[in-house]
Amino acid sequence: DAIVRMPAFDDGRPQRYGNALSSSASIMRIVLLGAPGSGKGTQSQLLVKTYGVPQISTGDLLREAVAAGTELGRRAKAAMDAGKLVDDDTVLGMICARLGHADAAKGFILDGFPRNITQADALRKMLRDIGRPLEAVVLLNVDLGILFKRLTGRRICQDCGQVFNVFTSPPDTALHLDQYGHPPRLIQRPDDREEVIGKRLEVYDAQTKPLINYYSDSGLLRVVDADADMGTVFQSIQQAVNS
Ligand code: AMP
Numbered sequence: 001d002a003i004v005r006m007p008a009f010d011d012g013r014p015q016r017y018g019n020a021l022s023s024s025a026s027i028m029r030i031v032l033l034g035a036p037g038s039g040k041g042t043q044s045q046l047l048v049k050t051y052g053v054p055q056i057s058t059g060d061l062l063r064e065a066v067a068a069g070t071e072l073g074r075r076a077k078a079a080m081d082a083g084k085l086v087d088d089d090t091v092l093g094m095i096c097a098r099l100g101h102a103d104a105a106k107g108f109i110l111d112g113f114p115r116n117i118t119q120a121d122a123l124r125k126m127l128r129d130i131g132r133p134l135e136a137v138v139l140l141n142v143d144l145g146i147l148f149k150r151l152t153g154r155r156i157c158q159d160c161g162q163v164f165n166v167f168t169s170p171p172d173t174a175l176h177l178d179q180y181g182h183p184p185r186l187i188q189r190p191d192d193r194e195e196v197i198g199k200r201l202e203v204y205d206a207q208t209k210p211l212i213n214y215y216s217d218s219g220l221l222r223v224v225d226a227d228a229d230m231g232t233v234f235q236s237i238q239q240a241v242n243s
Helices: 040-051 058-068 071-081 088-099 102-106 117-129 144-153 173-180 194-208 210-217 230-242
Strands: 029-033 055-057 108-111 136-141 154-157 163-165 221-225
Touching: 029 040, 029 210, 040 055, 040 108, 040 230, 055 058, 055 088, 058 071, 058 088, 058 108, 071 088, 088 117, 117 210, 136 210, 136 230, 144 154, 144 194, 194 210, 210 221, 221 230
Parallel strands: 029 108, 029 136, 055 108, 136 221
Antiparallel strands: 154 163
């Protein structure tokens, strides 16, 4: 079972959180940091499969709320459609509730959260209060030109959530039918339209990028070259969290 891991060796040295991932006793508690289109969602899904800890994506939670037509979803929708950040109170309330679910006791992969310093400070306090601090923050580094192509080409199968790219990884209809029992039915996220992408990248630069220094200062940051194929990036992430 990928979730149950062996006890760590006690070599008498003080434990560092960053190191804790390399000891198999530890539970994975990480943040994937990176611009829109850097592959956080894709890599989170691979980590979920390998380590058996849940992916917590504030973007997914917000999209679910919008689709369900909840009050929170209605409040969030305008900001999302415009490529802006949803207000901190809404997002923090959602995260606090989600971290309280039983499955998060095994650890978690935070995807798309935190997005600014206020959220990072709040997360640090929340995790400190429950005695489960972060172990690593992995920055997925991708060139701006590539991000643009990834985002404009991104399409999602509305039936199963598989992510494709019309430029770089279009779906194979027969294979998809075979694997999922339905043909791919591709939709584009409303905020992946070209006119919104620029805004999202701008917001990332202004509000989220400062987290690189924030987590570098706290010794948690690991930088991964995410301008490579999915498997290579995944290996780099595994190496990074084990270092
Ligand atoms: P994502 O799927 O992570 O790209 O998020 C899609 C949209 O949801 C973003 O453009 C924001 O409008 C909103 N969102 C997601 N996560 C956050 C967050 N941590 N703080 C504020 N807004 C968020």
